[in-house]
Structure formats: C-alpha cells, structure tokens
Amino acid sequence: MSERTGTGFHAARWDEPLIDEIGGEAGRGLLPPQVDEAIADAVGDVAAALPEGVRRESPPALPALPQHRVLRHFLRLSQMSMGFDVTADMMGTCTMKYSPKVHEYVARKPAFADVHPLQDPETLQGTLEILYRFNRMMCAIAGMDAFTFQPASGAQGIYTNACLIRAWHESRGEGEQRDEIITTAFSHPADAATPAVAGFRVITLMPGEMGFAEVDALRAAVSERTAGLMLTNPEDTGQYNPHIREFVDIVHEAGGLCAYDQANGNPLLGVVRAGDTGFDMCQFNLHKTFSAPHGAIGLGCAAVGVKAHLERFLPRPIVTFDGERYGLDHEPGDGIEKIRAFLGNVHAVLKAYAWVRSLGPEGLRAVAETAVLNNNYMLHHIRQIPGVSIPWPANTWPKLEQVRYSWEPLYEETGVASHDVMNRMVDFGVQHYMESHVPMLVPQPFTLEPGESLTIEEMDHVLDALRRIAGEARDVPDTVKSAPHGAAIRPVDGDVPNDPDCWAFTARAYRRKRGNWANVKRGAGGHGGGGYG
Amino acid sequence: MGDGFTHPYVPNAAPAPRRKLLDAIGVDDVTDLYAAIPEALRVEGLLDLPPALPGEQDLRRHLEETVARNRSCTGSWLNFCGAGCAQHYVPAIVDEIVHRGELLTAYGGGTYSDHGKNQALFEFQSLMGELVGMEVVSTPTYDAGAATGSAVLMACRIGGRSRVLVPESMSADRRAQLRGFTKPFATVETVARDPGTGLVDLADLRGKVSGETAAVVIESPGYLGPIETGAAEAAAIAHEAGALLIAGVDPISLGVLAAPADWGADLVVGDLQPLGIHMYAGGGNGGFIASRDEARFVAEYPSILFSIAPAPGNAPGFGFAWSTMERTSYDTRHDATDYTGTTQWIWGIGAAVYLSLMGPDGMAELGRGIMQRACYAAERIADLPGVAVPHLAQPFFKEFTVDFSATGKTVAAINRALLEAEIHGGKDLSGEFPALGQSALYCVTELHGAAEIERLVSALGEAVR
Known part of the structure; x- marks a missing residue:
C-alpha cells in the first residue's frame, strides 16, 4: 500500500524537466550522413550562398543532447502516460479497446510504412488491395454501397458527410434553399460543428423526458430548408433512440438526407446496420470501434459509407479493381473536394482490416454483445453506489455501450464534484474518466464506456475505486478535492x-x-x- | 452467438464469464439488452464477411503476404518523388518512442493521467516554435493542407475580411482541399507564377491585393521547388494592405532557411511528416499552425493548445493543460467556424523526438547536405540530352522541376522505364500544370548520395534515349 495515496498505486514520477532544460555538456543526438566528396566538390556550399534574409543566420535553439539522453527523456514521458496498454481506460464516447500488437509489427514493415502515395499503382498493389477489400467488408458491416477512408478522424468523417449532403443538394439545384442540418444535443459536438463549418445553419433537438429527442420535435424542425439529419445513435448517453426509423422517414419526406455518425457503433456490429435503418450515409471511427490505436489523439481514420445514389460524390481518388489489378481513379467527376492529403491514414485501415479478419462475422457480433454486457454490468453496480444518480429515471431500457451517470447527489451532500472524483481516479491506477461533452445537460456528469476488452477483474477494480472515492467524499473530502496524490505530477x-x-x-x-x-x-x-x- | 465465443480480444465472450455477467445483472440472454432496438431493424444471422483468422500466426501470414505486394522505397528500390510527402531518414529512436504503448494507445487523458504525453506534445509545440520563430504552435493538424485551410479562416476572422490570395503554383490537391474547406467563408484567388523565375509574380500580387484581402499565402520552398527569395517583399505588400502573411514551409529546411517569422510571416503552416515520420503512403502526413503570442491570434486557433502551468503557490513542479477550450468546436458546437477532433498527435511526438535528436547543428548540417545533393542531382539531370531543369539558377531546397518536353517522351513513359530500374520517378506534372509541358517534380534528400543519384541519372539517360 502506497503511503502517499492509500490506494496501492503510485505513478512513475520522474520530475522530468523540459527537454531544453536538461543540464550537462552539449552533445549530438544524431549525425546526418556525410555528403560525398564528389557532390561537395561539384556544387560547393550552396546553403551558404543563399541571399541574406533567406539564409538562416543562427541555428535553431534546439536541444543539444547525446542520443541516450533523448531516448531516456521520452521514455520517462511515456512512463508517465496512461494508454490502454497500461490501464483500464473506460473513457466514455472514446471506445477504448485493445489494439492488437501484431498489427503494429505488420504496419511498420518497410513494405507498408516506406511507400509513397504517388507511386505507380502497380507498385502499391498490397496497400490498394487492403483498401479495396476493407471497403467491401465495411459495406457488409454497414449495409452501404461504397466507402472512402480519406478522412483522418471522426470529426473529419462527419465533416465529409456534411460536404456530401451539400454536394447532393447543389447537384439538384437546391443548394441555396436547403441550408439547415438537424442534430441532437447528445450527439457528438462534431455533428453540430462540422455542418456549420460546411456552411449550414444547425438546429439542435433537445432530449425529452426519456433522454432522447422526440419525434414531434423533429416534425416541428423539418421544412423545405432541411438539408439533412446528422446524429449518433446510441447517443453519448448510451441510449438508443427507438424511433430512429421514423426520424429517417420524416427527414426523407422533407427532402433531406440522413447521416449516421457511428462513433458509438461498437455495440451495433452485426446487430443493426445504418443502411437497413434507411440512412443515406454513415461514418465509423476506425481508431475506436475497429481497434486501430488512438495514437495519443491521432492517428485516426473515418470510414465514410454511402448508398449508391451518393457514390459519385465521394472524394477522389477511388480504389478500383478490374478482377486482376488494383488501381486509383483520380478523375474528379462529381466528387467533393479533397478532404485529406493523398489516401488518408492507410495504416489505420490496415489495422481495422486485420481486426475484422481476426474476428470474423461471429466475432464482430461477440464484440458488440460483450461491450453491451460489460456496460450493463458496470451500470448494475454503479447505480448502487450512494451518491450516483442515473438521469431520466422514467427510461428503464437497458443502455447499450456506455452510460452518462451523475454525481449530483454526492456533490449536494459533500461538495465533492465529478471533476474531483475524476482526478482521484488516477490515484487508483486507472485512466481518468470522461465527464461529458458540451452541452453539459446532466449535472456533475461522468461517462463510462467499458468496451469489450476488459476482464471482470479489471471492471471490478474500477468499481471498487468509484465506491471508495464516494466513501472518501463523505469521510475525508479534502483527500478527493486535493487529488491526485499519486499521479506523475502534483495538482497544477x-x-x-x-x-x-x-x-x-x-x-x-x-x-x-x-x-x-x-x-x-x-x-x-x-x-x-x-x-x- | 449462442453459448459463447473464445477469442483473445474479447475475454468476456467466453461461456463462463459471459454467464457470470448475465447472472450478476439478472438477465437471461444478452439480446434482452437490445430491447430498445426495434426487431425490424436488427440483422438476421451473421454479416457476410470473410471467415475469421483468429490465430495470430495465420493472420500475420495473410497480412504480410498482402503488404509484400507493394514495391516500397527501400531495399533495392529508390524513390525521387516528394510533392507533399517526402522520404527522409527515420531515426531508430523516433520509431522506438512512437511505438511505446503508453503513448500509442493513449487518447483523451488529462493533466494528471497523461502528463508525459502532454509534455511530449508541449515539447513538439516548443521545438517547432524554435524552428519557425514563433511563440504559439498548435498541436498537430491533419496535414499541411488542413493547416493552410484553418490558417486562412483564422486570418479571415482576425481581419474581418474574406478574400485570400494563394500562389498559382500551389499543388492542385492542396488548392482543392483549401477551396472546399473555405467555400462558405472565403474566396480563394491565385497569384501568377513568373514563368521566367518560377517564383511568385510580385507585380501580380501587388495588383491583386486589396483592402478586402484577409491573407496572402506564400509557400517557401514552393510546391514546384523554388525558395521564394522575394518572400519578405510579399509580406510587406500584404501588410501594406492590412492583410496577414501566411507562410507555408518545409520544417526540415529550417536549419538553413530563415525562420519565417524573420521575413514577415504572421501565421506559419506546414507538414511535420519530413521530421522523422515514415510516409505510410501519405498516412505519415500531419500539419501544424504557428503564430505570435497575441490574444487575437490565439482566440482563433481551432486546435487544442497545451499550456504549461505551475503548481499552485510556490510549490515546485509544473504540468500541462488544455487552454481556452471555448475556442474549439467541442464547446462552440453549431456556432463553430472551424472544427477539431482527433488529428495526428503521435506524429507530433515523433517530430519532437526527431528535433531533439538532430539539435541545432544536426538541422543545419542536414539542410546543407540536402541542398548540395539536390543541386548536384539537378545539375547532372540537366546535362542529359533534351532534358532541362528550368530554374537551376534559382535557389531551391530539395525539390525541382525537370522538363522532358524536348526529348519527345512523356513523363509517364519515362517513369515506366524507371520502374524497370527499380526507381520511383518524380511526380508527373503534365496534368496538374499543363503549361509546363512534360515536366516532373523531383525530390532529393539525405537518402540520396552520389551512387543513388548516379543510378537515377543513368536510368533517366536510358529512358530518354
């Protein structure tokens, strides 16, 4: 038991200085390759001959350290970080899960890592085959007709959906008229923000007494100005809106398109498909649901899928297959403007492809069901912790992959806020939790998504921590409010x-x-x- | 799924833990938990997917066989294509750090849980700040094109203006990316390229800039290679009109080229991929935005910004926190004028490691050596019969255009011939810039010594014969 924390855990605490404040004699971390004499003799020092004002007069003030000191510095920083590899990370809406190591070993091979995006497609057959095959697999998973993997994040994928909606209405001469997108308050902020960036006015539906937007509110919002619907389902609350099909039909009748943000798609793999639900397009986060590592906030990748009527608007290039060879079609056609340089984060596609191949159709369904089962196990126990409330008590449906809980009763009783509990979680050796996206409609919120990777023992450890912190809030509230005590640093x-x-x-x-x-x-x-x- | 499913990635799908969890919550069957989903919407049976490869060895063999169908830029192959994604040497320690599981599998952790990750990102911001001469640097953006688009919209909001001037020689892809992204808010016009020098035509810039111009974008080195020796004058022209100057730079050139802040840039953008990141067919790209530390600039950054923060009182120590999140689309939602999300942070960490290893002398020596190699290669290529390097007299960093028009051969044919010699040739510009005829954009880096350049020149000589 650590004296400092009383929890049995303390983080690595290196008190590592900023890299440019590491003392010692100046050194060299890496020597660039020698310039061949033939070259130097032929051209001289061309950099020195640059005109004044163009030439750099003094070298940039970068660290001057021997190689092992650079390595040690960044290794120490890595030790003071809580990736999923080292902690039970249940950060809500983020779908933290195990990212298989074998994927990394394949992705780092020169045959995959050291290829240029503009190589002749004849020399890119391996990468293009992965892109093409995974496209077909995603179509089966989502019930769509074609995918692009160009967007490099969920937000960029949702933005791509907004651009597709804009292109569709422009192609029908209704671009000016249809200038409104409808979303919901518990959809990811990107479902409201990215259509605004694409030039739309955005209408946000607020939750009804069951915690999700209601059909009547949508009916009141649609009009001849409706360009589309963009939302998550289940929302960030883990609640699936059972009226989703009606939502889609209402928007279609009004002349709009429907985009399904599947950032929360983990519980639906093999259970529900966006296409079968009537959506015109969708997007999945390959770095969340499909196991590509989150990369310390990126490398992400969005798989954006569309039905046939929107296929011609997908951004170029398109990966083609003639039965023998894979190719790239750069012809702009009706495609929307480029979203991301080149082909996108193809390494994330490789990892997602590998993950689906490893699991197969039965495995995908097992992932979804287990994520839901684990979440309901957490819910079952957390609702019994005094100080926790579950919003929308009228709603007795089981939640899917996550739950937005509230520490409001605890806060009213003890003055200990969700943010304090979050900081104290770190003292138990688990990644801190997500409170809530904006708008913070739930007071003192916290959002947990256990995913399918964690064992019962790991979930029980998190449950124990939550119970103990709730007890501390009553007995020793200052311990919680002044947390963390055993983290890599003191409070700032x-x-x-x-x-x-x-x-x-x-x-x-x-x-x-x-x-x-x-x-x-x-x-x-x-x-x-x-x-x- | 029936009674259970055994797979290393889904431990609780196995029969025993599954039963234990179901019993704990008092539910008979897991499908009961899907009660909110109407029956009509549910998938019947299993998805139509290839059969599972659950054994790691089988999976790995399949993946390795597939990626082996690529012809990479390593081993017996050489690559001379850049055009926005450049092949540089990747130090072993960069690979070591970006594959550390604590970082690679981290995500939205906070000041305390992810302190080390945060410090690495702050150091990315700091070291990039030293390169470009600015006090504010964003966390990584998606790529240089996204950084350019965001910087353009920042300039529009800062100045309350909506017209933007970009070089005609900007890549077609980047112009398209910029046009699409800024469409609702800004009008993008091009400034002519002087065909004699290959540089931005300053007279044309002077004629086009106006009181409505929010920003002038100058890329140096430009997409087609030249160092814009008139960049300072372009900045002065922009500033006289009350516009901001957005500099697009190649960070790996800044050991030898002046920091853009020193020639008048207000905002700096670029791609961090050259700084020790593998190409990954373009997956290695990641951008950055930098500026002076002025509140009116900071208020318009769309991205997450890490600020250093002290321990309260006089206690020792420091940490890092996300600053002024009310700027970002996470908080603004439907009022957003730009958006952020997951971007390319792990590559930012890689770039921080790279710059820490290279140090001041390394960046200077590397830049000098690249310029020498590129100059040497250009001169050798220009000696080939019928082959011209039109702007050999202008300074350039690592890229330059080669005009094959007089050989009677197309770039496509030449590149096909180069493939036979296991060389990836330069980017074919004939579609992108038809006025340049059968030209290609070549990129030479520290990976290319006299022997590699000799191989290229010899293969080109064969190809144009």
Missing part, C-alpha cells in the same frame, strides 16, 4: 492556461511570461485537459 494551477498574460504554448513563451504567473487572473478555471474524445 488551472487559471494560468486561460490567462493571456500567463499562458505559454512554447518553452520560449514560458521563459518570457513565467514572471507573470504570480499575478494570474483568478476564476478563468479550465478543463485541466482531456476527457473530450
């Missing part, structure tokens, strides 16, 4: 990053501004970082 001042006189986004700004820290403006608060997903 949350006002500094939000005060223009104090914030510092680079070491050079830090050195200039740290003298202002004593006079920081109080009350700006801040998120303390993280938990957005």
